[in-house]
Structure formats: structure tokens, C-alpha cells
Amino acid sequence: MLARSGAETAAISAAALLGALVLFGAFVALRGLSPLEVYAALFLGAFGTWFSIEQTLTQAAPLMLTGLCTALPARAGLLVIGGEGALVVGGVATVLVGATLAGWPPPLAVALMCMTGALAGGLWIGAAGALRHWRGVNETICTLLLNYIAIAVMNHLVTGPIRDFAQVLKPASWSIGERLMIGELPGTSVHWGLAFGVVACLLTWGLMRHTTFGFAVDILGGNVRAAQMAGLPIGAMVLATCFVGGAAAGLAGTIEIVAVHGFASSSLVVGYGYAGILVAFLARQNPLAVVFVAILLGGISASGGLLQRRFGLPDAATLVLRGLLFVAVLAGNTLYGRFKIFRPPAA
Amino acid sequence: MTEAPPAVEVLGMTKRFGDLLALDGVSLALAPGSFHAVLGENGAGKSTLVKCIMGYHRPDAGRVLVGGREWAIGNPRQAHRLGFGMVYQHFTLVPSMTVAENLVLGAEDLPAVIRWDEERAKIDAFQRRMPFAIDPARPVATLAAGEKQKLEILKQLFLGRRILILDEPTSVLTPDEADQILKAMRELTEEHRLTVVLITHKFREALGFAREVTVLRAGRRVGGGLVKDLTRDDLARMMIGSASIPDPAARQATASRAIGLEVESLNVLNDKGTVAVRDASLRVHAGEIVGVAGVSGNGQRELVEVLARQREPASGAIRVGGAVYARTRAEMRRHRVFVLTDEPLRNACVRTMSVAENLAFRNFDDRRNTIGGWLVSRRALRAQARALIERYRIRTPGPQARLETLSGGNVQRTVLARELSEDVAVLIAQNPCAGLDFAATAEIRARIMGARNAGAAVLLISEDLDELLELADRIVVMFEGRLVHETSRETADAHTIGHYMASQP
Incomplete structure (x- = not known):
């Protein structure tokens, strides 16, 4: 029984992936390139060498966390697309706190900054959950608009109140200082964010799969009316999933600060939040699958440069592939239950 | 409409779904102007049979002869062209449009520009020849359930369909409304203006209105013939076969007069924000079944939703075991409150x-x-x-x-x-047997009675009056959100209750 539905998921996901690859192949063929060569380069750029694998994992780290931002509320039946905003808010909060911690022992300061970023992102998306539950505000529109607000607030801060005028290339905030930055995983050039992402996915997977809370959220996501009838605390569950999801994206913002940039600037707004939506959907809201899908998508992004150099494909080509994947997955979702071979024998 | 319907013969209809043989060589002969009931329990193959005839399913074997000629019916459109029309259990009308618009919109060759004066003249002329008429200018949303079902039938006739298949058409109607519609159908068949196939699981309808009957069980024709040669017992035996029906649970005397569930001055709004339950007060004692009768859509759903925490009340109080009941999970567990509803997939399951x-x-x-x-x-x-x-x-x-x-x-x-x-102290049940076969229905009723005998306070909201008369210790009638009538089991009378249900005391 379970094997059958598992096989169905695998078959449909594979078919969606294949469909997207065929469409993207047609796209590159239209530009006069050989699809097979492009895919070979894509694989090489993503997983072909140790260097490219490191690039891929570096790209994947924030995607795991922003993927959770959509995946967790989705378990409760909410479509949250506010990962981008939560990441920015988490990053800005990290800088605000981090800039005051100059003399602190680094481990303590980093822990404090992580909590700050997570708390900020959690409150950001949690607010959308609260508006949804108590005011009936559509959470999708709400979180989308919150993204714009978050980015606008950051732009305001980094061009004024917290601007560091020593930074001349573009407006940027105060820096948290080299001393509080966390480095790379031992023996690699992949920063510690990857570990944060994997651990966060494992923890939330355990939460959703094995706890009474996860069970209750599955009821809520499956059928609100059944959850109401069972007397489950729906408001609290909506808030909790939104908070934890937002906290994950906020933590991604912290990672971007403490592991990559050291300060807040428009470099935080590079689409990790939106790519996270795709990650969550491809993973079918399963936190464990988020890890692997994030690596897959990280690989696609990481190989963008190679495609550009070797084939003259525009930078947006990987975005086209990502978009096609998303469409193929959504189309694939309509196929569940359509194929006889996956149906259990009649009782 | 003057033309008589053609003779129809269905021969050896067979349909498989995977391993399930849903229909096994069923034949049906429909002379022009016949009124034929197809009787059977849920899952007996009634709907499969008519869906094969209408072209919704492709039968694995079997033929349909219309007017002596064989036709391959591949889709409902072809069936419509041959004169077949179908009326479903649930309404297929557009509520925001008027009666006239609903009559016209089903036409398959609707012109790009509709000349409403002509259409209205056609509708008026048509309605004069019909046994019932509905004001064409009224919006469908303002029609009562009985009128909507009449309109469904009128629509089929207006579209020129002469062989009408009615699939459980009376399930949302009061007994009076059902009788009126079936009687009109009977008259039309007697005038040879129409052939009717009535899909039903109610003996009363088959025996009271049809001329012929076919009984299906597990996909097979297990009996039938002219209604005048058959009794209720014959039909029951054919329908149920050798399956044993549990005896109705005995009602035991219960001593406790403690109040289990109490609702006081409850007001509830529906989704549109209008009052659905109006100032309702009732008490259910431990060891008692209180039945709520009423035609569907008079506030029963909203009442149950409030008790099941699927809706917030506008005002009023709910008490369980004497204490205010805020419907939290802890309280549900402490007071042992349980809920059985219809449409469990929608209401109670994932x-x-x-x-x-x-x-x-x-x-x-x-x-x-x-x-x-x-x-x-x-x-x-x-x-x-x-x-x-x-x-x-x-x-x-x-x-x-x-x-x-x-x-x-x-x-x-x-x-x-x-x-x-688990041990039940308060049970709220809404149409708990809707759509179930005899054996399952009898079993559920027995279990509800068992819970009552064990001391549960049971609030039973049902659209099936027979169910209430069998189970309830007291019956209240709900009409337009109010509890308009109350009667004890001893004095309960189906006729009086039916009148209150239609608000004609």
C-alpha cells in the first residue's frame, strides 16, 4: 500500500523532472545549441568537480531554510511565499544586534545573532499567520506584500540610519566585524550555513513526522473541518507553523550575514526566498526531501556561470529551467490518482 | 411535446470497475409511457446502470435499443439527442439566474443572441401543458427545494427529453413535496407523454407510483415485475437477499433526568451572514434521544456545526453536564462529547x-x-x-x-x-445513516440506541422522518432556524410533523 503510493510519488516526480528537461532542451535547441551538451555542462557545473559540488552546497544552504518557510505552513494548509522578506528581516535584525556585540565571545555572539534572526523572521511570518487566523487575511497575498515591505525597510535603513559610509560600492549597513563571522566547514570552502540548513530540516522533519504536534498539523492541513471537530487548537497551530517557517528563513538571513557578507545590503535580495517556494513544492512539503531538492536547485544555480561562459546562454537561462520545473511539478500534482497501476487492489 | 416517447430496450448491460463487477447482464424494457422503478440498496448498481445508458460510462457489454434500432451511446450528448434526460439527487441549477434563464441555458444549440420575448412565450406555452408551473421571472435561489426539483424536471421536458431518468429525486424533499412530484410524473406517463425511470431505495415510492419495478442486488437483476403483483415484503426479500438485518435495538427505560446537553437562546449566522439558527433553546437529558426534524437547509447544518466547533455562534450558551461548554479538546474529552455527521469525508476525516x-x-x-x-x-x-x-x-x-x-x-x-x-456521554448525530445500506443503517441505529441506553444524551438531527420516529424520545421541528414544534414519542405523528416542516401548522 505505502509502497504503491511511494512509487506513485517517485514516478510522477520523475516524469515532471523529465518533462521540464525536455522543454528546456527545446528552449536551448531553439537557440541552436545541443541540449545534450548543455545538460552535460549543467551536470559538470553542479556536481562534476569537488569545486562545483562546494559551490552547489553553498547555494543549497539558504534554500533549505527558505524552503522550510513555505513547506511548514503548507503542512497546515497555508500557502506562504514570504521567505524572501523573512530572510531580509532576519538579516537586518542580525546586523542590528551583531553590531553591538563587538566585545563578546564569538560563540555566544553568534548564538545570540542566530536567535535574533530566527525570532525576527518568525515574528514576521507569524504576523501573517495571525492575520490569517484572526482576521481572515489571505496569507499568500499578505506574505507577498510583506516581502516588499521588508526590502523597503532594509533599503531605508541601509541608506540612512544604519548606513556605513565606509562602504562605497553600494549602500550597506554597519558591519558585524570580521571577528564574529563564522567560517567554513572544516576541509571545505562551504560555510557553516549548510550544517544549519541540514539540522533544521532534520529537526522539523522529526517534529512533523513523529510528534503529536505534527500529527495535529497534518489533520489541520488535510481538512480544517476535521481539525475543528477534533477540538484542536487551530490558531496556535497556524501561528506555530508560520513562526517556525519564518524562523528558518530568518536564520537564512543570519547565515547570509555571519557567513557571507558581514553586513546587510541589497545582496540579501537575490531570490533565495522565492527559490525556496519551488524547493518546498518539489519536496512536496516534506522537510527531509527539502534537503535533497535544495541541493538539486543549488546545483542548477551553481552551474549558471558555466553555461554562460561556455554557451553564451544568458544568466536567466537557469531561471527558465527553474520556472519550467515549477510548472511541470504543479502540472504533475494533478496526475495523482489518475493511474490504475498505482491503485490498490479493490478491497 | 405531443410526440410519444420511443420504446427503449436495454439488453445485457455489464460493467466492470477493476475487479468489481458493478453490473452483470442487466436488461430493462421500457414501453412508451411506462413508469419503471429501479430499486436497490446503495452499491447495488442502480447508478451504474443509468450512467451506462446515458453514456457516462462505456459498458463492457450490452446494447441499448431506442425505437427498435440499436444505438451506440458514447456520451451524454448523444443520449440527450435520443431523448434521454436525467434528473439528479442534487440540483444542477444556477442559483443566481432566473427560472426562465435556467430553462433556456441547457439547450444544446443556444443561439449567440437570445430573443427573450420569444423564449418567454415558448416557456409560457410549455408551462400551460405541464402539471406544475413556476413563475419564470423568479431567481432560482428563492425557490424551495420542492420547486427546484420540479424545475429540474421541467428543464428536461422543456429541452424535449421524453425518457426521464430520476436518480433518487426525493431525497431533499418533504414527504408531501415528493408525493406531489411523483404523482405528476405518473400522470404524464399515463398520458403517454413521457417514460420515467425512477432510481430509488424507498419501497414507498416504488410501490406507490411506479407501474413496473426492477430490483438490483450486487449488480444483478434479482427480481421485479408489475407493481400490482408485488408486496413490500417481496421487494424487501429481493433487495436484501440472504443478508441478515440486525433487530432494531430495544429502547430501555433510563432513569436519570440529568441534563446532558443544553442549548440556550442560540443564534447562528450562516456563511452569507444571515441568521440560520434563531433563538434556539433545547435540552437533551442523559439517556434520551432528542430528534430534530426539518427539511434540509433550515438551519440544521449550522446548528450541528456550532456544536461540533466548526462554526462560531453569534450569541447564546451551550452547556454540557451543567457547565459552560467552550468546545475545547480538553472539554470534549472531559465531557466525552462525540459527533457523527453526514459527508464524513468533508466534515470529519482527512x-x-x-x-x-x-x-x-x-x-x-x-x-x-x-x-x-x-x-x-x-x-x-x-x-x-x-x-x-x-x-x-x-x-x-x-x-x-x-x-x-x-x-x-x-x-x-x-x-x-x-x-x-469510547464511553459516550453526549452524542451529536446528523443524518448518520445517509447513503448507507439496510444492514449498515440498522447497525448504526442500534449503536446510537445502545449509546442512549448506556446513558448518553443524544441529539439526532435527521432529514429522514422515519429514522426520527424510530429512534427519538422527543422530536422537535426546525423551520427557518426556529424550533417551531415539539412532541413526545408517544404523541408524534408523521403528518403533523410534516406540516410543521413545511410551516403549515
Whole structure:
């Protein structure tokens, strides 16, 4: 029984992936390139060498966390697309706190900054959950608009109140200082964010799969009316999933600060939040699958440069592939239950 | 409309769904102007038969002869062209449009520009020849259920369909409305203006209005003939076969007069924000079944939703065991409040979760089903499920099967097992037997009566008056959100209750 539905998921996901690859192949063929060569380069750029694998994992780290931002509320039946905003808010909060911690022992300061970023992102998306539950505000529109607000607030801060005028290339905030930055995983050039992402996915997977809370959220996501009838605390569950999801994206913002940039600037707004939506959907809201899908998508992004150099494909080509994947997955979702071979024998 | 319907013959209709033989060589002869009832329990193959005739299903074997000629009916459009029309249990009208618009919009060759004066003249002329008429200018949303069902029938006739298949057409009507419609159908067939096939599971309708009857059981024709040669007992025997029906549970005297459930001055709004339940007050004592009668759509759904925490009341109080009941999970558990509803997939289950999980909605967080109070023990849930599956005879491939793979009756059993397997103090039941076969219906009623005998306070909201008359100790009638009439079991009279249901005291 379970094997059958598992096989169905695998078959449909594979078919969606294949469909997207065929469409993207047609796209590159239209530009006069050989699809097979492009895919070979894509694989090489993503997983072909140790260097490219490191690039891929570096790209994947924030995607795991922003993927959770959509995946967790989705378990409760909410479509949250506010990962981008939560990441920015988490990053800005990290800088605000981090800039005051100059003399602190680094481990303590980093822990404090992580909590700050997570708390900020959690409150950001949690607010959308609260508006949804108590005011009936559509959470999708709400979180989308919150993204714009978050980015606008950051732009305001980094061009004024917290601007560091020593930074001349573009407006940027105060820096948290080299001393509080966390480095790379031992023996690699992949920063510690990857570990944060994997651990966060494992923890939330355990939460959703094995706890009474996860069970209750599955009821809520499956059928609100059944959850109401069972007397489950729906408001609290909506808030909790939104908070934890937002906290994950906020933590991604912290990672971007403490592991990559050291300060807040428009470099935080590079689409990790939106790519996270795709990650969550491809993973079918399963936190464990988020890890692997994030690596897959990280690989696609990481190989963008190679495609550009070797084939003259525009930078947006990987975005086209990502978009096609998303469409193929959504189309694939309509196929569940359509194929006889996956149906259990009649009782 | 003057033209008589053609003779129809259905020969050896057979349809398989996977391993299930849904229809096994069923034949049906419909002379022009016949009124033929197809009687059978849920799952007997009635709907499959007519769907094969109408071209919704492609039969594996079997032929349809219309006017002596064989036709391959591949889709409903072709069936319509041959004169077949179908009226469903549920309405297919557009509520925001008028009667006239609804009559016209079904036409297959609707012109790009509709000349409403001509259409209205046509409708008027048409309605004069019909046994019932409805004001064409009224919006459908303002029609009562009986009028809507009449309009469904008028629509089929207006579109020129002469062979009318009525699929359980009376399930949303009061007894009077049902009788009136079936009587009109009978008259039209007697004038040879129409052939009617009535799909039903009610003996009363088959015996009272049809001239011929075919009884189906498990996809086979198991009997039939002219109605005048058959008795109710004959039909019951054919329909049920050798299956044994549990005896109706005996009503035992219960002594306690403690109030189990009390509702006081309850007002509830529906989704549109208009008052659905108006100032309702009622008390259900322990060891008592209080039945709420009423035509569907008079506020029963909203009342149940409030009690089941699926809707917030506008004002009023709910008390259980004398204490204010805020409908939290802790209170549900402390006061042992349970709910059985119709449409369990919509109201009470998650179709993508397993049978074992669905059975655990009430107690997955009980100590015995967890490790340390917060980790769900899948093993404990499976063990609980195996026991309940056996005790309630749920037909499922196993505890791990997704609920959506079960048949409707077995989904209902799953909910029943969840809601009745523990000690029940207050039970709220809404149409608990809707859509179930005899044996399942009798069993559920027996279990509800059993809960009552064991001291539960039962509020039974039902659109089936016979069910209320069988089970309830007291019956109240709900009309337009008010409780308009109350009667005890001893003085209850179907006719009087029916009048209050239609608000004609």
C-alpha cells in the first residue's frame, strides 16, 4: 500500500523532472545549441568537480531554510511565499544586534545573532499567520506584500540610519566585524550555513513526522473541518507553523550575514526566498526531501556561470529551467490518482 | 411535446470497475409511457446502470435499443439527442439566474443572441401543458427545494427529453413535496407523454407510483415485475437477499433526568451572514434521544456545526453536564462529547491520511498512544486500528490504507468506530445513516440506541422522518432556524410533523 503510493510519488516526480528537461532542451535547441551538451555542462557545473559540488552546497544552504518557510505552513494548509522578506528581516535584525556585540565571545555572539534572526523572521511570518487566523487575511497575498515591505525597510535603513559610509560600492549597513563571522566547514570552502540548513530540516522533519504536534498539523492541513471537530487548537497551530517557517528563513538571513557578507545590503535580495517556494513544492512539503531538492536547485544555480561562459546562454537561462520545473511539478500534482497501476487492489 | 416517447430496450448491460463487477447482464424494457422503478440498496448498481445508458460510462457489454434500432451511446450528448434526460439527487441549477434563464441555458444549440420575448412565450406555452408551473421571472435561489426539483424536471421536458431518468429525486424533499412530484410524473406517463425511470431505495415510492419495478442486488437483476403483483415484503426479500438485518435495538427505560446537553437562546449566522439558527433553546437529558426534524437547509447544518466547533455562534450558551461548554479538546474529552455527521469525508476525516490515523483523531495524544506524551506511537495507533477495524467490520486493505481508497460506507464506519468506541456521554448525530445500506443503517441505529441506553444524551438531527420516529424520545421541528414544534414519542405523528416542516401548522 505505502509502497504503491511511494512509487506513485517517485514516478510522477520523475516524469515532471523529465518533462521540464525536455522543454528546456527545446528552449536551448531553439537557440541552436545541443541540449545534450548543455545538460552535460549543467551536470559538470553542479556536481562534476569537488569545486562545483562546494559551490552547489553553498547555494543549497539558504534554500533549505527558505524552503522550510513555505513547506511548514503548507503542512497546515497555508500557502506562504514570504521567505524572501523573512530572510531580509532576519538579516537586518542580525546586523542590528551583531553590531553591538563587538566585545563578546564569538560563540555566544553568534548564538545570540542566530536567535535574533530566527525570532525576527518568525515574528514576521507569524504576523501573517495571525492575520490569517484572526482576521481572515489571505496569507499568500499578505506574505507577498510583506516581502516588499521588508526590502523597503532594509533599503531605508541601509541608506540612512544604519548606513556605513565606509562602504562605497553600494549602500550597506554597519558591519558585524570580521571577528564574529563564522567560517567554513572544516576541509571545505562551504560555510557553516549548510550544517544549519541540514539540522533544521532534520529537526522539523522529526517534529512533523513523529510528534503529536505534527500529527495535529497534518489533520489541520488535510481538512480544517476535521481539525475543528477534533477540538484542536487551530490558531496556535497556524501561528506555530508560520513562526517556525519564518524562523528558518530568518536564520537564512543570519547565515547570509555571519557567513557571507558581514553586513546587510541589497545582496540579501537575490531570490533565495522565492527559490525556496519551488524547493518546498518539489519536496512536496516534506522537510527531509527539502534537503535533497535544495541541493538539486543549488546545483542548477551553481552551474549558471558555466553555461554562460561556455554557451553564451544568458544568466536567466537557469531561471527558465527553474520556472519550467515549477510548472511541470504543479502540472504533475494533478496526475495523482489518475493511474490504475498505482491503485490498490479493490478491497 | 405531443410526440410519444420511443420504446427503449436495454439488453445485457455489464460493467466492470477493476475487479468489481458493478453490473452483470442487466436488461430493462421500457414501453412508451411506462413508469419503471429501479430499486436497490446503495452499491447495488442502480447508478451504474443509468450512467451506462446515458453514456457516462462505456459498458463492457450490452446494447441499448431506442425505437427498435440499436444505438451506440458514447456520451451524454448523444443520449440527450435520443431523448434521454436525467434528473439528479442534487440540483444542477444556477442559483443566481432566473427560472426562465435556467430553462433556456441547457439547450444544446443556444443561439449567440437570445430573443427573450420569444423564449418567454415558448416557456409560457410549455408551462400551460405541464402539471406544475413556476413563475419564470423568479431567481432560482428563492425557490424551495420542492420547486427546484420540479424545475429540474421541467428543464428536461422543456429541452424535449421524453425518457426521464430520476436518480433518487426525493431525497431533499418533504414527504408531501415528493408525493406531489411523483404523482405528476405518473400522470404524464399515463398520458403517454413521457417514460420515467425512477432510481430509488424507498419501497414507498416504488410501490406507490411506479407501474413496473426492477430490483438490483450486487449488480444483478434479482427480481421485479408489475407493481400490482408485488408486496413490500417481496421487494424487501429481493433487495436484501440472504443478508441478515440486525433487530432494531430495544429502547430501555433510563432513569436519570440529568441534563446532558443544553442549548440556550442560540443564534447562528450562516456563511452569507444571515441568521440560520434563531433563538434556539433545547435540552437533551442523559439517556434520551432528542430528534430534530426539518427539511434540509433550515438551519440544521449550522446548528450541528456550532456544536461540533466548526462554526462560531453569534450569541447564546451551550452547556454540557451543567457547565459552560467552550468546545475545547480538553472539554470534549472531559465531557466525552462525540459527533457523527453526514459527508464524513468533508466534515470529519482527512482523505489522504491512513485509516489508522483517521481512527486516532480523538485520541492520538492520549497517554496510551504516545511515547512520553508527545511522540506519536505508530505501533499503538496500528494496534488500535486493527481492533476497531475488526469490531466495526471496516472493509479496508489494512490500517495503513489511505482513507480515500475506502468505499463511502466504510468511511462512515471508520468515523463511527472513532466516535462511538469510547464511553459516550453526549452524542451529536446528523443524518448518520445517509447513503448507507439496510444492514449498515440498522447497525448504526442500534449503536446510537445502545449509546442512549448506556446513558448518553443524544441529539439526532435527521432529514429522514422515519429514522426520527424510530429512534427519538422527543422530536422537535426546525423551520427557518426556529424550533417551531415539539412532541413526545408517544404523541408524534408523521403528518403533523410534516406540516410543521413545511410551516403549515
